[in-house]
Amino acid sequence: MxxxxxxxxxxxxxxxxxxxxxxxxxxxxxxxxxxxxxxxxxxxxxxxxxxxxxxxxxxxxxxxxxxxxxxxxxxxxxxxxxxxxxxxxxxxxxxxxxxxxxxxxxxxxxxxxxxxxxxxxxxxxxxxxxxxxxxxxxxxxxxxxxxxxxxxxxxxxxxxxxxxxxxxxxxxxxxxxxxxxxxxxxxxxxxxxxxxxxxxxxxxxxxxxxxxxDKVGLGALVVWVAALQIMLDKGRDLDWFNSSTIVVLAIVALVGFVFFLIWELTEAHPIIDVRLFAGRNFRGGTIAISIAYAVFFSNLVLLPQWMQQYLGYPSFNAGLVTAPLGIFAVILLPVLSKVMPKVDARTLSTLAFLGFAGVFFMRSDYTTSVDTWTLVLPTLLQGIPTALFFVPLTAIILSGLPAEKIPAAAGLSNFARIFCGGVGTSLAGTLWSERSILHHVRLTEQASVDNPVFTQSLHAVQAATGVGPAQALGIFERGVVSQAAMLGLNDVFWVSGIIFVAIIPLIWLTRPVKGGGGQMPAAH
Known part of the structure; x- marks a missing residue:
């Protein structure tokens, strides 16, 4: 029946x-x-x-x-x-x-x-x-x-x-x-x-x-992914490898990943077909899109946090600043479907990565007195490379694969991309925190009662605000913290731009692909 x-x-x-x-x-x-x-x-x-x-x-x-x-x-x-x-x-x-x-x-x-x-x-x-x-x-x-x-x-x-x-x-x-x-x-x-x-x-x-x-493969996947993500999320709080907890998590993640890799290569019905990485286009395209998405997504998380914590933006205003990202992306998608069959997908992906790099380099010059338009403009322009990002790279990843391999390839590339988005967010947050601490140390090196310039500055704050010495010192500290966070985030933006430029060669290690617009898989 x-x-x-x-x-x-x-x-x-x-x-x-x-x-x-x-x-x-x-x-x-x-x-x-x-x-x-x-x-x-x-x-x-x-x-x-x-x-x-x-x-x-x-x-x-x-x-x-x-x-x-x-x-x-x-x-x-x-x-x-x-x-x-x-x-x-x-x-x-x-x-x-x-x-x-x-x-x-x-x-x-x-x-x-x-x-x-x-x-x-x-x-x-x-x-x-x-x-x-x-x-x-x-x-x-x-x-x-x-x-x-x-x-x-x-x-x-x-x-x-x-x-x-x-x-x-x-x-x-x-x-x-x-x-x-x-x-x-x-x-x-x-x-x-x-x-x-x-x-x-x-x-x-x-x-x-x-x-x-593949129950064993699924179990190993859950173990190493969970261990790695928890390690990255807790690392800053526990002082990284000075903590036995972080060391244990790192070992579990590494051993779990190696076991997972070996098991999947020998399993008849693997949960993830890692053999797909033997393909030149799949390997280059998946690595490129995963790294790029990690940088792209992590910056989408950090930018509104900084605006709310240090610039005093309400949640809605921070949303207004980050929302224009999708405007050009929506406008250009229909155009992209007509251009894709005529242009090498590697060229479009390269233009996307250069566009992302330009946006992040623009942001790396922000100051604590940045105006709203200066915040909005790079976000608006970021919609252009966003439109050129996913479809051409997906065409590269899936090109040359037999029809029966496309669902598995789409699933694996999406797993790698989304997982790297979470990892990238944790790493970018750590980089921002570490660089902010470093800048704070540098900015306060001369903040001593033995430094006449510093004491004169505190007296000026007291005279202007009518507060006592302790409150004046608090005002100074808040300013330093804000400035250090700004400089730290600028470093994140700068590194993000460098990464987008650095991964362009990965795209050109793949074979030429045209007409990929029609190759988007049902299982993507």
């Missing part, structure tokens, strides 16, 4: 005609909203981290774990999408993942402490893994083949709007209501998307079959 049901489902899935009319429009909106919800959630928390940290009584560094642990859990679950789809069915998995995402969002909103919030964010990241690749696959199956580029363009537009809406919504909700609402917003959106998707697609379910799962 079960066998006949599966066969019947497979027949329905294969022979189902594309959707049309109002049903197609409604389906597109529902599926796109699921993508939007996940992309929104990866950026909406960025501007709320200082508020969340303050309300829960933790440091901003600890608050950043809300982002990094979500990213790590999301990265781990992505490689499971293919296996889960074949085991459960594409539509059931998609709707179930949306409902679990809604539930975990509610748990995030009601979390009374940081540990509870982090647990809910890990669950949220894990169940979000299948949503983006499945949303693209479902949309492609809903449109006629000759309109697949339209389906992909609509999907990309939705995914790109997230960076615009996320900071704005996150800032507005945090300032006007509470940070919990940045998670509660997913509830109505997710319930609508799940309901509409189920009613339209439940008769178009894909075939299911029982496949073995």
């Amino acid at each position: 079960a066998h006949s049901e599966t066969a019947e489902t497979a027949e329905t899935s294969e022979t189902a005609a594309p959707l049309a009319g109002a049903q197609l429009i409604l389906a597109t909106v529902a599926v796109a909203l699921a993508t939007f919800m996940v992309v929104l959630d990866s950026s909406i928390a960025n501007v709320a981290i200082p508020t969340i940290s303050g309300n829960l009584g933790v440091s901003v560094d600890e608050g950043t774990w809300v982002i990094t642990l979500f990213t790590a859990a999301n990265a781990i679950s992505i490689p499971l999408t293919g296996w889960l789809t074949q085991r459960v069915g594409q539509i059931r998995l998609f709707v179930s993942a949306i409902l679990l995402f809604v539930t975990s969002s509610w748990l995030c909103g009601i979390a009374p402490s940081l540990p509870m919030l982090l647990a809910a964010r890990v669950l949220q990241g894990a169940v979000a893994g299948p949503l983006i690749p499945l949303s693209q696959s479902i949309l492609l199956n809903s449109y006629p083949k000759e309109r697949s580029s339209t389906a992909l363009a609509l999907w990309a537009m939705t995914a790109t709007v997230g960076p615009i809406a996320g900071p704005l919504l996150g800032g507005w909700m945090t300032d006007s209501y509470s940070w919990s609402w940045i998670f509660y917003i997913n509830i109505p959106v997710g319930l609508f998307a799940a309901t509409v998707t189920w009613f339209i697609y439940r008769s178009r379910e894909t075939a299911t079959r029982r496949l073995p799962i």
Whole structure:
């Protein structure tokens, strides 16, 4: 009986005609909203981290774990999408993942402490893994083949709007209501998307079959990724390798990774097919996109934190400054689909990396008196390389692969990219902290009562403000801390620009690719 049901489902899935009319429009909106919800959630928390940290009584560094642990859990679950789809069915998995995402969002909103919030964010990241690749696959199956580029363009537009809406919504909700609402917003959106998707697609379910799962590989993946992420997040607080905890975590991460690598190379049904790295284009493209995304994403996290902590920007204003990132990206995506077939993808990727480098070099000259337009301009311009970033590099990564390898390759490249986003955020935060401490030491080297220039400055502060010596010293210290943080962040921006220039040769080690716009995979 079960066998006949599966066969019947497979027949329905294969022979189902594309959707049309109002049903197609409604389906597109529902599926796109699921993508939007996940992309929104990866950026909406960025501007709320200082508020969340303050309300829960933790440091901003600890608050950043809300982002990094979500990213790590999301990265781990992505490689499971293919296996889960074949085991459960594409539509059931998609709707179930949306409902679990809604539930975990509610748990995030009601979390009374940081540990509870982090647990809910890990669950949220894990169940979000299948949503983006499945949303693209479902949309492609809903449109006629000759309109697949339209389906992909609509999907990309939705995914790109997230960076615009996320900071704005996150800032507005945090300032006007509470940070919990940045998670509660997913509830109505997710319930609508799940309901509409189920009613339209439940008769178009894909075939299911029982496949073995690489339990050992999955276990090893969870262990080394978790150990590495916790080590990076706790390193600053525990003074890195002066702490036995950090040493143990580092050993677990290293041994776990080596074991995972060896196991996956010998396993018949690996959770991640690491043999794909033998391909020249996959190797070069995946390394390039992973490093680039690590730098790109970590800076999106640090910039609003700095504006709120040291420039006094409210959450909404910080969101207004970071939101323009998506404007040029949305405008240029339709143009890119026409240019891609005519231009070498390596050229477009190079232009993207040079554009990112230019933006970060612009930011590396910021001062503590920077005006809003000077903050907005690089963010606005950053939308241009963002539009040239994902599609050409994805075309390089997937070029030359047989059709049966594309889902695994897309899953692995996405795992590497998203995981590196979390790692990059932790490393960038550490670099900012260390460089700020160094600049603070340098700025206070001459701050001594034996230095007449310093004592005269303190007397001038006292005369201008009417405060006593202790308060004048406090004013001086606050100024030094702000200046040191600015100089430290400038160093992060400068290093970010250098990294984008340095990884350009990785792209040119790959083979030429044209016409990659049509190679975006259903499992991306």
